Amino acid sequence: MVTVTANQPVVEMQSITKQFLDVVANRNINFNLFPKEICALLGENGAGKTTLMNILFGYYTCDKGEIFIKGKKAELSSPRDAICRGVGMIHQHFTLVPSQSVLENIIIGTEMRKSGFLDLKAAKDKLLHLQERFGLHIDPEARIWTLAIGEQQRVEILKALYRDVEILIMDEPTAVLAPSEISDLFRTLKSLVQEGKSIVFITHKLKEVIAIADRIVVLRRGEVVAERRTGDTNLRELANLMVGRDVLERISRKKIPPGEPVLEIHNLAVSNDKGLEAVKDIKLVVRKNEILGIAGVSGNGQRELAETLFGIREPQKGTIKINGITLHSGSPVSAIKLGMARIPEDRIETGLMMDLSVEENLILETHVSPDFHKRGLLNFNKIHQFSNELIEGYGIMTSGRDAVTRSLSGGNLQKVILARELSGKPTLIVASQPTRGLDVGAMEYIHQRILQEKERGAAIILISEDLDEIFILSDRIVVMYEGQIMGDVQLEEASREQIGLWISGVKK
Amino acid sequence: MIGEILNTAFITGLIGAAMRMATPIIFATLGEIINERAGILNLGIEGIMLMGAMTGFLVSITTGLLWIGVLAAALVGMILSLLMAFLTVYLGLSQHVSGLGITLFSTGLAMFIYRIHFGSPLVPPIVEPFTQVTIPLLSKIPVIGPSLFDQYALTYIAVLLIPIISIILYKTHIGLKIRTVGENPLAADNVGVNVYLTRTLCLVTGGALIGIGGSFLTLDHQNMFLIDVIGGRGWVSIAMVIFGNWDPLKGALGAFIFGFLDGLQLRLQGLGIKVPFDIFLMIPYLMTIIALVGVSRKAAVPACLLKPYRREEKGV
Ligand SMILES: Nc1ncnc2c1ncn2[C@@H]1O[C@H](COP(=O)(O)OP(=O)(O)OP(=O)(O)O)[C@@H](O)[C@H]1O
Ligand SMILES: [Mg+2]
Numbered sequence: 001m002v003t004v005t006a007n008q009p010v011v012e013m014q015s016i017t018k019q020f021l022d023v024v025a026n027r028n029i030n031f032n033l034f035p036k037e038i039c040a041l042l043g044e045n046g047a048g049k050t051t052l053m054n055i056l057f058g059y060y061t062c063d064k065g066e067i068f069i070k071g072k073k074a075e076l077s078s079p080r081d082a083i084c085r086g087v088g089m090i091h092q093h094f095t096l097v098p099s100q101s102v103l104e105n106i107i108i109g110t111e112m113r114k115s116g117f118l119d120l121k122a123a124k125d126k127l128l129h130l131q132e133r134f135g136l137h138i139d140p141e142a143r144i145w146t147l148a149i150g151e152q153q154r155v156e157i158l159k160a161l162y163r164d165v166e167i168l169i170m171d172e173p174t175a176v177l178a179p180s181e182i183s184d185l186f187r188t189l190k191s192l193v194q195e196g197k198s199i200v201f202i203t204h205k206l207k208e209v210i211a212i213a214d215r216i217v218v219l220r221r222g223e224v225v226a227e228r229r230t231g232d233t234n235l236r237e238l239a240n241l242m243v244g245r246d247v248l249e250r251i252s253r254k255k256i257p258p259g260e261p262v263l264e265i266h267n268l269a270v271s272n273d274k275g276l277e278a279v280k281d282i283k284l285v286v287r288k289n290e291i292l293g294i295a296g297v298s299g300n301g302q303r304e305l306a307e308t309l310f311g312i313r314e315p316q317k318g319t320i321k322i323n324g325i326t327l328h329s330g331s332p333v334s335a336i337k338l339g340m341a342r343i344p345e346d347r348i349e350t351g352l353m354m355d356l357s358v359e360e361n362l363i364l365e366t367h368v369s370p371d372f373h374k375r376g377l378l379n380f381n382k383i384h385q386f387s388n389e390l391i392e393g394y395g396i397m398t399s400g401r402d403a404v405t406r407s408l409s410g411g412n413l414q415k416v417i418l419a420r421e422l423s424g425k426p427t428l429i430v431a432s433q434p435t436r437g438l439d440v441g442a443m444e445y446i447h448q449r450i451l452q453e454k455e456r457g458a459a460i461i462l463i464s465e466d467l468d469e470i471f472i473l474s475d476r477i478v479v480m481y482e483g484q485i486m487g488d489v490q491l492e493e494a495s496r497e498q499i500g501l502w503i504s505g506v507k508k
Numbered sequence: 509m510i511g512e513i514l515n516t517a518f519i520t521g522l523i524g525a526a527m528r529m530a531t532p533i534i535f536a537t538l539g540e541i542i543n544e545r546a547g548i549l550n551l552g553i554e555g556i557m558l559m560g561a562m563t564g565f566l567v568s569i570t571t572g573l574l575w576i577g578v579l580a581a582a583l584v585g586m587i588l589s590l591l592m593a594f595l596t597v598y599l600g601l602s603q604h605v606s607g608l609g610i611t612l613f614s615t616g617l618a619m620f621i622y623r624i625h626f627g628s629p630l631v632p633p634i635v636e637p638f639t640q641v642t643i644p645l646l647s648k649i650p651v652i653g654p655s656l657f658d659q660y661a662l663t664y665i666a667v668l669l670i671p672i673i674s675i676i677l678y679k680t681h682i683g684l685k686i687r688t689v690g691e692n693p694l695a696a697d698n699v700g701v702n703v704y705l706t707r708t709l710c711l712v713t714g715g716a717l718i719g720i721g722g723s724f725l726t727l728d729h730q731n732m733f734l735i736d737v738i739g740g741r742g743w744v745s746i747a748m749v750i751f752g753n754w755d756p757l758k759g760a761l762g763a764f765i766f767g768f769l770d771g772l773q774l775r776l777q778g779l780g781i782k783v784p785f786d787i788f789l790m791i792p793y794l795m796t797i798i799a800l801v802g803v804s805r806k807a808a809v810p811a812c813l814l815k816p817y818r819r820e821e822k823g824v
Pocket of ligand 2: 171
């Protein structure tokens with residue numbers, strides 16, 4: 001990369017401050033973006049990365065501060081103002097309409113002709129031209145819901161390119177991608193930069209930052225704490241800057257010989273929401289004191305498998321036994337009674353009631369227990385004591401047990417789920433993507449908890465797309481591909497190459 | 509008896525009646541589809557129809573101009589929908605509560621204004637209603653000619669609106685914006701579409717159609733205003749939106765089937781077959797339930813129907 005700093009910045013944000021009710025999300029932030037650079041915005045959960053970029057995109061309005069785009073002062077009161085200045089943003093949760101076609105999703109809001117009628121032909125030509133130029137291929141007629149996550153992201157990028165963005169903001173673009181998709185994305189980003197675009201890349205994954213960014217800006221608690229050129233720093237320093245302490249994971253794991261089988265799955269077949277077979281005739285055994293890692297790109301039946309174990313999806317056939325007792329299929333109560341802790345992949349949709357208090361979420365599964373009752377009424381003394389203990393024990397950062405759950409950050413939401421699920425000393429834990437979207441600090445904590453549970457004697461299924469996580473935690477690894485188990489190895493015999501091949505569907 | 513039912517005059521009359529009965533429902537269904545496609549369930553529909561019926565009647569009787577009455581009905585529909593927009597789009601209040609509130613409010617208001625104006629006369633005042641417009645040549649086609657081409661002007665307009673609204677929804681930029689605002693307002697906002705404005709304009713346009721639908725009942729179908737003149741047709745229209753899977757063509761088809769059953773019922777009563785009116789009122793709902801059981805898995809409910817949109821709200 002040439003010395004970009006010599007250039008005039010394309011974006012200058014000066015002393016930006018933004019406050020939400022009681023949190024200051026951004027405090028006096030100065031941020032510059034230079035032409036043709038990829039700038040990583042690094043920071044732990046709740047550091048204020050998304051907020052800062054939402055301000056640049058006109059989605060939030062800042063309380064204080066000024067923004068200059070290409071040297072001109074910009075008053076941004078809605079995304080429209082940002083778009084016409086060449087700023088585009090791809091949110092962490094994609095903003096696509098599943099029932100519409102790729103083309104419709106891309107052209108919305110861009111009137112090409114005065115007539116008001118959609119000129120799908122001209123739009124398609126323009127889109128195909130763009131696809132050619134940037135090597136981002138996707139069928140314009142395909143409905144969004146039929147696309148894989150990686151493809152949907154390509155649609156989002158095309159949507160931005162279609163509007164001739166010069167400044168592209170990507171909020172945690174790799175959080176949902178498989179390893180192969182990530183390298184595709186990085187290639188795309190590099191080619192965009194060569195075409196003269198500038199990119200802000202939000203993330204809290206350190207390795208990616210080193211791999212892709214030219215420059216790194218680190219945010220902590222709403223303030224810029226450091227700025228580095230990629231060549232001048234390393235993983236350890238970045239982790240330190242981001243969390244404010246030493247974190248690089250060096251988890252100590254004890255080798256415990258696995259005990260008797262706890263979970264036995266026989267010939268399980270499950271269909272997905274579209275009625276297609278998602279889990280095909282699976283056989284699995286998980287033992288006491290054992291962590292079974294299920295690797296694989298999501299969408300290969302993991303979600304359906306987890307939901308069946310949780311008792312919220314009925315299998316087509318097969319049996320699930322926990323400690324020898326058959327799980328009543330389609331009954332969450334049965335799963336709870338048999339001592340299963342359930343950590344769902346979507347912590348907001350299925351894991352928590354976002355509008356209830358932290359305390360209510362903590363007793364969701366156990367509020368029927370006689371311990372919490374006195375003469376038919378809830379015994380709040382006991383309940384308060386219980387939730388205070390959990391909040392303290394798990395270090396949940398919240399203003400108190402009465403705080404509405406919605407107000408917690410991602411890492412703390414996950415801690416609430418862990419606290420609730422592990423409080424009953426489960427014999428079996430099914431954890432689905434337990435650290436997705438969490439920063440290193442929170443991730444480290446959750447990994448430690450999972451290992452502790454194993455040492456205590458639980459059998460654990462860990463479903464994860466993150467190979468690092470699989471290798472750090474698992475005793476045994478299997479790969480799910482198109483609803484089937486591709487392979488089954490002990491950690492000691494597992495190699496990343498082998499697992500990588502299985503993940504992409506190649507046997508042997 | 510069978511002979512009486514199957515003769516041409518009977519069939520001509522029945523299809524003609526079906527068209528007339530379907531007209532207010534087509535208007536209201538199309539209006540409601542526009543609202544719901546943008547993400548707002550307008551349960552004010554029954555009340556807005558009633559206010560449209562009352563205002564159309566009152567303005568026509570005072571000015572002597574029927575079309576001014578229709579315009580006034582549209583205007584009243586727009587004003588009430590603007591209130592709905594204020595409550596649900598800008599304040600983000602519950603759409604159920606706001607809509608039902610508007611229906612209750614409108615029902616009271618319609619009666620109130622009517623009483624102030626006319627008192628409680630023993631014989632209700634009447635207006636000289638619209639007459640049918642016979643289309644030359646086409647109306648000479650046997651059987652369907654006299655039934656389809658000898659109709660009220662508003663019926664022709666309703667039928668024309670079906671393809672027009674379909675085209676707007678599916679083939680224009682405005683339509684794409686409307687659909688996206690109902691499916692994913694965040695996506696719309698992110699590409700620079702004004703979600704609040706789009707939703708408000710959809711409510712107002714839909715409200716105008718709903719109001720006109722109401723006025724048909726006092727200016728064409730009947731010539732007087734009675735408090736129960738709408739008779740649940742607003743709710744029927746809501747059912748038709750679901751029946752039609754939020755599609756103007758299918759919704760209008762549902763409205764036509766309803767009109768047909770309604771016309772049949774009147775005629776059968778005329779022939780001395782006693783079927784309680786309430787049975788027929790049930791039919792569209794039964795139709796909807798049956799259709800829903802069949803299509804529910806594929807139902808195209810706008811994904812963000814009922815969900816208020818607020819930009820700085822921390823959601824997902
Ligand atoms: N719309 C909002 N309303 C209230 N508080 C908010 C809102 N958006 C963000 N916050 C708060 O502002 C702080 C910064 O949030 P932000 O989303 O910018 O963090 P982030 O760095 O993107 O974190 P993550 O890695 O979890 O995405 C957090 O404490 C968050 O709870
Ligand atoms: Mg964020």
